[in-house]
Amino acid sequence: MIYTFFNNKFVPSDEARINVRNNSFNYGTAIFEGIRAYWNKEHKQMYILKMEDHYRRLMQGSRFLNFDLAYSLEDYCRITLELIKKNNHKEDVYIRPLVYYTPDKISPKFVGYEAGFTLYTVPMGDYIDVSKGIKVCVSTWRRISENMAPARFKLCGIYVNSALAKTEALERGLDEAIMLNSDGHVAEGSAENIFIIRDRELITPSVADDILEGITRKALIGICREELGYKVIERKIDRTELHICDEVFLCGTGAQVSPVIEVDGKKVGDGSVGPITQKIQKLYFGIVKGENEKYREWLTPVY
Ligand SMILES: Cc1ncc(COP(=O)(O)O)c(C=O)c1O
Secondary structure (H helix, E strand, C coil): CCEEEECCEEEEHHHCCCCCCCHHHHHCCEEECCEEEEEECCCCEEEEECHHHHHHHHHHHHHHCCCCCCCCHHHHHHHHHHHHHHHCCCCCEEEEEEEEECCCCCCCCCCCCCEEEEEEEEECCCCCCCCCCEEEEECCCCCCCCCCCCCCCCEHHHHHHHHHHHHHHHHCCCCEEEEECCCCCEEEECCCEEEEEECCEEEECCCCCCCCCCHHHHHHHHHHHHCCCCEEEECCCCCCHHHHCCEEEEEECCCEEEEEEEECCEECCCCCCCHHHHHHHHHHHHHHCCCCHHHHHHEEECC
């Protein structure tokens, strides 16, 4: 039996249902997180990656959107641990918390409605193939801009923007789309932040460039500087830089560290997975799987 946390209790997943008239279902007035937990066979342990950071971002967004919820950071973490134990997962899983409006009400607004919290888990391997490199396009869809809706939070409604870009890429036979922001600079992938590498320096758009403030992005900036000794710059990226740089990779909880080998039909570098990206991948996967003692504080053991 797989359980979901719903209406303040654990219920069999089939019973976690909302009405078609639900306000958040109708208007996307909800906010979510995506958290990964990695199963380490040797340790017989499940490690949840950066759990508190994800719930902090959820709580920040919830406050901004007036979701009035009684759960504390400790409550969210406790419920998450309990759910994974209850579901007895012994494989990599994706954890999806969602804060939404419970009433069945017609009118899109972020005020005067009661909020609810639900949490479910799904087994998940690689969201994107991380080994051989992916082919992407620059999407004709622009990333939603700050003065339309905040891209920095995982607000459900704005994922229409991601879905349009991803669909365009898939329909062109590609793996992913990179969106430009409204001023024409590189923003991010449909569900990933982006780094380019030029002359051994890593460059990524700043948090004021209409990107989701990615937890993986921040973590990678830290380890690339401190552990690997690279210079990392946060600045605007022109689209032509995607073609003249040496390496490109996407990153995120789902995407992990995903090398890009082609943009709009043009090879990135020599068209193979670059050496710096490989180095970063190796370090990242060691940390998230619990094989690197130094970074154990990124992880919360479940069992
Ligand atoms: C639009 C978007 N950008 C970036 C990311 C990466 O964020 P994080 O590293 O916090 O998972 C995500 C994650 O799902 C996303 O949806």
